[in-house]
Amino acid sequence: MSDQTGISRRTVIGAGAAALATVAVADLLDISTVFAKTGPTAGVGYFSRFGVTEKLIRDTLSAALSKGGDYADVFFQHRVTNNLMLEDGIVNRASSNVGLGVGVRVVKGDQTGYGFTEDITADGLRRAALTAAVIAEGPAKTAPARFKVMDSKPNRYPVKIKWEDIRPQQKLTLLTGLNDKTFKANQFVRKVNVNFMDQGSVILVADSTGRIVEDAQPMTTLYLGVVAEKDGRRENNNVNRAARQDIGYYTPQRLDRMVTDVVDKTMVLFDAEQPPAGEMPVVMAAGAAGILLHEAIGHGMEADFNRKNVSIYSDKLGKPVAKPFVSIVDEGTQDNARGAINVDDEGNAVGRTMLVENGTLTSYLHDSISAKHYGVKPTGNGRRQGYEFAPMPRMRSTYMLPGPHKRDEIVASVKRGIYCDLFSNGQVNIGAGDFTFYVKNGYMIEDGKITKPIKDVNIIGNGPKVLEQIDMVADDLKIDEGGWTCGKDGQFVPVSQGIPTVRVSAITVGGRAEKKG
Amino acid sequence: MAKTTSNDHDMLAIAQSCIAMAKSAGAGDASARAYRVRDVSLDYRDGKVEKISESTTRGVGIQLYVDGRFSTVSTSDLRPDALKAFIADAVALGKAITPDPFRALPDPELYKGQSSVDLQLEDPKYPDVSAEEGRKVAKVMHDAARAVKGSEAILSVTSSFSSNLVENWMVASNGFSGANRSTAFFLSTGVSAKDSDGRRPEEYDYAGSRFWNALVDPAKIGASGAQRTIARLGSKKGETMAMTVIVDNRAGGRLAGMLSGPLSAGALQQKRSFLEGKIGQQIVSPLVSITDDPLIPKAFGSRKFDGEGIAAQPRAVIEDGVLKSYYVDTYYGRKLKVAPTSGSTSNLSWKLGSKSQKELLADAKEALFITGFIGGNSNSGTGDFSVGVVGFRVRNGEIAEPLAEMNLSGNHLEFWKKLIAVGNDPFPYSSLRTPTLVFENVSVAGT
Numbered sequence: 020m021s022d023q024t025g026i027s028r029r030t031v032i033g034a035g036a037a038a039l040a041t042v043a044v045a046d047l048l049d050i051s052t053v054f055a056k057t058g059p060t061a062g063v064g065y066f067s068r069f070g071v072t073e074k075l076i077r078d079t080l081s082a083a084l085s086k087g088g089d090y091a092d093v094f095f096q097h098r099v100t101n102n103l104m105l106e107d108g109i110v111n112r113a114s115s116n117v118g119l120g121v122g123v124r125v126v127k128g129d130q131t132g133y134g135f136t137e138d139i140t141a142d143g144l145r146r147a148a149l150t151a152a153v154i155a156e157g158p159a160k161t162a163p164a165r166f167k168v169m170d171s172k173p174n175r176y177p178v179k180i181k182w183e184d185i186r187p188q189q190k191l192t193l194l195t196g197l198n199d200k201t202f203k204a205n206q207f208v209r210k211v212n213v214n215f216m217d218q219g220s221v222i223l224v225a226d227s228t229g230r231i232v233e234d235a236q237p238m239t240t241l242y243l244g245v246v247a248e249k250d251g252r253r254e255n256n257n258v259n260r261a262a263r264q265d266i267g268y269y270t271p272q273r274l275d276r277m278v279t280d281v282v283d284k285t286m287v288l289f290d291a292e293q294p295p296a297g298e299m300p301v302v303m304a305a306g307a308a309g310i311l312l313h314e315a316i317g318h319g320m321e322a323d324f325n326r327k328n329v330s331i332y333s334d335k336l337g338k339p340v341a342k343p344f345v346s347i348v349d350e351g352t353q354d355n356a357r358g359a360i361n362v363d364d365e366g367n368a369v370g371r372t373m374l375v376e377n378g379t380l381t382s383y384l385h386d387s388i389s390a391k392h393y394g395v396k397p398t399g400n401g402r403r404q405g406y407e408f409a410p411m412p413r414m415r416s417t418y419m420l421p422g423p424h425k426r427d428e429i430v431a432s433v434k435r436g437i438y439c440d441l442f443s444n445g446q447v448n449i450g451a452g453d454f455t456f457y458v459k460n461g462y463m464i465e466d467g468k469i470t471k472p473i474k475d476v477n478i479i480g481n482g483p484k485v486l487e488q489i490d491m492v493a494d495d496l497k498i499d500e501g502g503w504t505c506g507k508d509g510q511f512v513p514v515s516q517g518i519p520t521v522r523v524s525a526i527t528v529g530g531r532a533e534k535k536g
Numbered sequence: 537m538a539k540t541t542s543n544d545h546d547m548l549a550i551a552q553s554c555i556a557m558a559k560s561a562g563a564g565d566a567s568a569r570a571y572r573v574r575d576v577s578l579d580y581r582d583g584k585v586e587k588i589s590e591s592t593t594r595g596v597g598i599q600l601y602v603d604g605r606f607s608t609v610s611t612s613d614l615r616p617d618a619l620k621a622f623i624a625d626a627v628a629l630g631k632a633i634t635p636d637p638f639r640a641l642p643d644p645e646l647y648k649g650q651s652s653v654d655l656q657l658e659d660p661k662y663p664d665v666s667a668e669e670g671r672k673v674a675k676v677m678h679d680a681a682r683a684v685k686g687s688e689a690i691l692s693v694t695s696s697f698s699s700n701l702v703e704n705w706m707v708a709s710n711g712f713s714g715a716n717r718s719t720a721f722f723l724s725t726g727v728s729a730k731d732s733d734g735r736r737p738e739e740y741d742y743a744g745s746r747f748w749n750a751l752v753d754p755a756k757i758g759a760s761g762a763q764r765t766i767a768r769l770g771s772k773k774g775e776t777m778a779m780t781v782i783v784d785n786r787a788g789g790r791l792a793g794m795l796s797g798p799l800s801a802g803a804l805q806q807k808r809s810f811l812e813g814k815i816g817q818q819i820v821s822p823l824v825s826i827t828d829d830p831l832i833p834k835a836f837g838s839r840k841f842d843g844e845g846i847a848a849q850p851r852a853v854i855e856d857g858v859l860k861s862y863y864v865d866t867y868y869g870r871k872l873k874v875a876p877t878s879g880s881t882s883n884l885s886w887k888l889g890s891k892s893q894k895e896l897l898a899d900a901k902e903a904l905f906i907t908g909f910i911g912g913n914s915n916s917g918t919g920d921f922s923v924g925v926v927g928f929r930v931r932n933g934e935i936a937e938p939l940a941e942m943n944l945s946g947n948h949l950e951f952w953k954k955l956i957a958v959g960n961d962p963f964p965y966s967s968l969r970t971p972t973l974v975f976e977n978v979s980v981a982g983t
Contacts, residue, residue, distance in 0.1 A: 106806070109634035115626055117611035120593075133589040137612040150590045153667070187632035210807050246807045246917065255808055255917040293920075293945065296981035297776040327581065328691050329728040331736055407593065446911035446924070450691075450728045450736035451771070453941050455911030455924040477912040477922035479943045479981075483734075527773065529912075529922045529943025529981045 062166040062231030065221045066095050069119065069139050073166055076225045078141065079123060080162035082148035084227060087157030088125040088132070090387070091227045093144075094364060095121045096406040098220035099183070105194040105213040113187075120406040125151040129326065129388050133409040163229035169366070175352060175359045176263035178237055182217040185266055190215055193269055197243055197278065204282045209253070210246035215239075224366035232366045237263050238357070238513060240502040243277050245285045254288035256281060256441075256459060261357040261502035261513065268355070284441055284460050291474035294463060294530035300436035301478065301523045302429055302464060306497040307442050309516030311523075312347055312417050313505070314447040314454035315482040316340075320349075320374050320382075321400070321412040321507075322389030324449050331452035331483060332380065340380045341486045344422045347375040349384055351399060351415035353498065358416035358515030360402070365410050369399035374417075375486075386412045404510040414505060416515035422492025426520040429491045431467040437528060438462040438469055439478070452482040477529040485523055493520035547572055547594065548705040548715065550614060554598050555709050557620055561627040565601035565641050567708035567845070570594070576667050577698040580674035586694065588667055602627055604635035638870040642844050644711045646876065650840045650847045656833045657718035659747045662701055665721065670697030673754045677725045680758030686766040689729040691736060695758060698722045699748075712845040720836070721748050722965075725761030731769050737940075739764035744965040746834050764907075767928075771938035774929065774982040780903035780956075781944070781978040782896060782930065785963040787908050788970030792826075794914040794921055795948065796881055799853065801868035803916050810919035810949065814859045820952035822857040823889070830882035837883035837967025846878055850885075857953075883967045889958040893972040896957055898933035904980055905930050906944070919948040925980065943981040954978060 063071050076093055083091035097119045104112040121144060122135035132154030134147035194213045201211045218238040225231040244257035258281045262268045303311055316332070324330035332340075341347075350371035351360040360369050365387050373381040383389065386401030389412055402413035430438065438461055445456035458476050462469045498517035505514045551570040558566035572594040579586040596619075597610035607630035611622055659665075677695035681687070698721070705715045724742035731737060741760040745751045783791060795811075803809035811819065830839045830848035839848050844866055852860040864872070865879025889896075897905065905928045912923025922945040929936045959972030 103633070109636060111606060111634055111636035111639070113607035113626075113629055113633050115607075115609045115622075115629070117609075117613050117622060119611075119613040130585055131587040131589075133587065133591075135591045135593070137593060137595070137614070147591075154585065154588055187629055191632065212806065248807070253807055253917055255915070296943070296945070296979060298983055327694075327728075329736055329738060331734065333736070334734075407591065409587065409589065443913050444911065448738060448910060448926075450738040451768070451940060452735060453910060453924070453926070455943075457911060457913040457922065475913070475915050475918070475920040475922055476945065477924055477943050479910070479924040479941050481735075481941055527941060527943060527981055527983070529924070529945045531945050531979055 062168050062225065063223065064233050065235070066097070066223050066233070069097070071095060071139065071223070075141060075144065076166070077162045079144040079148045080225070080227050082145045083123050083125050083151055084160040084162060085149065086152045086155040087160055088127045088152065088155035090126040091151070092124050092365065093121055093225050094403070094406055095223040096220060098218060098405065100216065100218040101182070103190055103194055103215045105198055108198060110191050110194050118405060121147065122406040122408065123148045123151045124409050125154050126388060127155045129392055130154050131388070131409055135406050162227060166225060166229050166231040169230070169232040169362065172232065172234070173361050175354050175361050176237055178265040179267060180265050182219050182237060182265065189266065197274060200275070200278045201243065201245060201282060204278050205247065205286060207247040207249045207286065208245055208282065209248045212244040214242040222364065224364065226366060230366050232362050234361050236360065237265065239264060239268060241269065241277070242502070243281050245281050247285045249289050252289065254285055256285040256288065258284065259502045260500050262355045262500065263357065263359055264355045287460065287472045288474050291472035294437050294473040294476055294528055296528060296530040298525045298527050300433045301526050301528065302433060302436065302438045303518060303521050303523065304438060304440045305426070305493065305495045305520045306517060307499040307501055308439060309418050309499060309518040310442050310445045310456045311485070312419055312518060313414060313514070313516050314445040314456060315480065315485050316347060316374060317349065317414045317417045318447050318507070319449055319452065319482055320384050322383035322385045322393065323412050325383050326389045326392045329450050331450060335380045336383070338380055339378050340483060341375055341378045341489060343378040344492055345375055345378050345486070345489055346373065346420040347417070348373055348420065349400070349414050349417045353416055353515065356416050356498065356515045357502065357513045358414070360415060363399045363401045364403045365397065365401035367397040367399045367401060369415065372398045372400070384412045384414065386410055402512050404512055408510050411508065413507065413512050414514050416498065416517070418496065418498055418517035419492065419519060419521065421494040421496045421519050424491045424493045426493045426495050429493055429520055429522045430464060430469060432491065432522065433464040434466060436464045437473060438464050447482065453479065454482055455479045478526055479529060480526040485526060488524045488526070489521050490524050491522040495519050547703070550596055551705045551707045554596055554619070554623065555707055557623045558598060558600055558627060559709065561624045563600045563602045563627050565709045566598060567641060567706070567712070568596060568598045570596045570705045572703045574701040575698070576670065577696065578667050578670045578674060579694055579696050580671060580678055581694040582692055585671060590667060598623065600627060600630050601639060601641065602630040604637060604639070605630050605633050606636055606639035607633065638867055640866065640870065641708055641710045642846055642866045642876065646846045647712045648847060651831050653831050654833065655831065655838045655840065657716070657746055657838060659719045661748050662699070662719040665699055665748050670699070673697055673723060676754045677723060677758030680755035681725050681727055681762035684759050684762040684766065687762060689766060689769060690762060691728045691730050693725065693727050693762070695725040696723070706845060708845055714841050714845060716840065718746065720744060720746055721751060723751060723754055723757050725758045727762045727765040729765045729769060737765060737768040737771060739768055742965065744836070768938045771940040773941040774939045776980070776982045778977050778979045780900045781975045781980065782900055782903050782905045783973045784905065784907045785893065785959060785961045785970055785972045787906055788973050789963065789966050789968035790909045790923070791973070792884065792968050792970050796863070797916040798919070799863050800879065801862055801864040801872055804862060805868050805871050808917045810917060811859060817859055818857045819859045819949060820854060820857045821955035823955055823958050824854050824857050824952065825887035826854045827852050827885040828882055829885040832883050832885065835883045835967065837881065839882055842878040843880055846876060848878065848882060851877055881967065884969050886958065886962055886969060886971050888960045888962065888971055890960055891957065893959050893961055896959055896972055896974050897930055897935065899957070900930055900974060901933050903930040904939065905935060921946060921948060941982070944978065945981065946978065951975065951978070
């Protein structure tokens with residue numbers, strides 16, 4: 020349960036408040052109104068190029084249900100990923116990956132059978148389906164005679180130009196431009212690395228209730244790493260950005276901001292020290308510090324852990340868990356966000372889920388299995404890394420709503436503590452509730468003022484305790500634009516996170532000084 | 537050339553055809569790796585099968601050298617027409633990037649001299665070990681977990697079985713051809729229990745082997761998973777202090793693994809390694825001697841050739857605390873003008889001490905015994921690291937109360953010099969094979 024690759028910082032102009040205005044799309048949760056269009060072939064659009072037909076899907080579902088089972092679905096995916104890497108001043112490595120396959124799932128109660136194949140033929144699909152079927156032991160069920168298409172599916176990541184239509188030279192210019200600007204920005208820069216990724220993934224989900232939906236899900240990430248050398252010492256840092264968008268995402272302003280960020284965050288390390296070790300107040304800067312929510316509460320609210328009774332939040336639904344001004348949401352509706360999805364990987368509509376509302380624990384994050392277990396509607400959190408995996412409850416974009424305090428007021432309130440600004444990764448133990456996040460850049464706060472820079476320190480706390488100890492929340496919510504990736508049970512999915520400036524009254528800072536004070 | 541209508545691909549032929557297609561599309565050199573992986577996994581939770589998954593996946597990865605330019609492509613779409621178009625596109629795209637004089641296939645001389653030792657990586661009984669067999673074993677682990685002393689605190693037990701068969705075929709246009717097959721089986725039991733303060737601590741135990749019959753008794757894994765969890769009940773945060781720290785052999789791989797990045801030629805050449813220029817210098821305690829040994833029979837990191845086709849040989853990495861060699865692949869070797877060794881770790885073979893973990897705990901008397909790490913990170917450029925720890929207080933040489941929510945920070949160049957003892961117990965279920973490690977005067981953050 021770690022965020023392996025996210026490295027980021029609070030981000031560009033208005034990403035927080037502006038995007039939030041668009042989030043409430045409550046009627047999407049009503050699935051019966053969403054899947055309306057019918058027709059013999061309407062459901063298979065993109066995948067018809069691979070020979071996929073409604074008959075092939077129906078036959079596969081029939082094989083999947085040949086031993087009974089409550090439910091079956093198929094998940095087709097075609098994903099094309101391209102990377103360009105710049106090192107030592109030149110774009111000297113290109114890589115491309117194509118994944119094409121289909122996963123078949125059979126569900127019986129809370130039991131799952133799963134098989135997948137890259138062999139998109141009647142025979143290949145049938146074998147995968149029969150593999151999944153073994154979870155059930157009963158009389159065969161019939162597959163749906165026809166499929167209904169989701170026709171009011173939202174479009175949260177419109178693209179003007181598909182990535183496949185972008186000339187390589189356009190991407191190359193982007194990388195070399197960043198390299199040149201970063202070297203120019205500071206005389207101490209010695210090495211610059213740029214990694215650029217674009218991905219087009221198209222999915223098709225069809226299930227035994229007769230639903231069928233396709234979705235094209237673009238993604239792009241850009242990583243900028245720097246090594247600086249000064250007075251015989253070296254420091255390194257990096258920033259990245261990610262979005263479900265086209266090349267228009269990379270505006271000159273956004274790229275310039277990346278350069279400024281990475282150079283500033285690297286050069287400050289030459290003056291940074293290790294903070295003292297032990298418990299102290301911690302102020303989380305608005306933006307990427309949403310990693311605190313992802314680890315302290317997000318994972319623990321994934322309903323599979325609660326259905327199994329192994330989460331520290333298993334018996335806390337409806338109970339107060341935080342101050343009344345704390346509200347935490349998980350949603351997939353922000354336009355172009357890395358964590359946005361039009362539909363989840365079970366074909367369910369995606370809206371906004373309140374984890375904590377005015378301090379009270381409100382809802383878990385559900386996939387179809389846990390929703391059935393709890394007798395609630397799925398929340399659109401059934402996600403998977405790809406066709407190779409069965410879906411499970413996963414976060415999308417997790418953040419805290421703005422609160423009543425001001426950032427300056429929060430900083431001024433701390434006599435001695437730290438301010439955390441740039442993060443690389445985090446992890447949580449779901450049951451014990453202990454979680455960590457790693458701070459790349461931060462500052463000491465002394466007598467209410469931000470003072471010396473600090474670096475490379477892990478912070479460790481306990482989820483429910485830390486939620487109780489969030490005692491100030493500012494009004495400056497920012498959703499981070501970093502390329503956060505969430506890992507769980509060996510599956511990695513893209514997520515977003517955000518937070519306003521908050522104060523945690525006491526948490527353990529893993530610094531080096533041997534005694535406090 | 538190859539059939540694509542079933543899983544019975546002639547994968548070697550596909551790899552060879554990729555080289556031919558790359559050359560006819562304009563590549564000067566190319567290498568290709570085709571793979572097929574069979575995976576079976578089963579989770580058994582609280583009396584019934586929770587999830588069963590079976591799959592055979594296959595694909596091909598190709599490295600292209602086109603007019604001094606380098607690109608890699610990989611695909612699972614092996615339909616001949618799709619593959620041909622894909623490679624032609626990749627060669628064309630490769631021409632758009634900048635020539636790099638350091639990119640080349642390995643010197644063919646390095647392909648020679650593969651060991652003739654029998655690595656014993658494939659269990660001939662693999663086809664007989666079905667998911668149903670896995671279910672039976674998972675039930676044994678589950679029932680053993682439920683039967684341990686203190687099991688009334690248990691909330692949930694999930695025992696798991698997994699097996700795989702991995703097959704690789706590698707071909708390079710300058711003369712390399714190789715193949716390998718290996719099997720692996722893993723059994724694990726994860727247990728969560730309810731604590732009086734509302735926490736639900738979770739722990740697990742596991743074992744793995746390339747041979748089904750060599751796996752330890754599943755009932756022992758189940759019972760140990762439950763006992764490890766029950767031992768964590770009542771855990772508290774300890775005080776911030778400097779003390780002796782003993783790292784469990786199962787956990788130590790996380791610490792040792794932090795050194796592999798800085799030991800790579802890529803990190804050296806990119807000025808992101810705190811170990812640059814340190815060959816021949818004392819970098820850690822003289823008690824540390826580590827050989828990268830790819831030729832240990834039945835081990836998880838064993839191989840006859842590495843990912844580039846370079847013949848695998850044992851090589852001293854650290855000897856009596858002195859740095860002897862780096863992990864150097866062909867590309868960064870050429871950039872740094874040093875001879876390639878291998879760009880990736882195989883097995884780490886540690887010079888072992890004479891004492892067991894129990895004896896080391898008894899010797900230390902007062903200590904922190906670390907059984908697991910949580911989160912954290914390590915800066916490969918500076919050697920600074922900071923990582924959350926889970927473990928126990930050791931009092932009078934015995935394991936005492938459980939500790940949680942604490943953190944260990946340091947710099948590798950200082951931290952590893954504090955090593956005062958190495959156990960006799962290399963952890964067998966990971967290629968890093970760390971023994972129990974004892975460090976003195978280490979600062980740990982808590983309350």
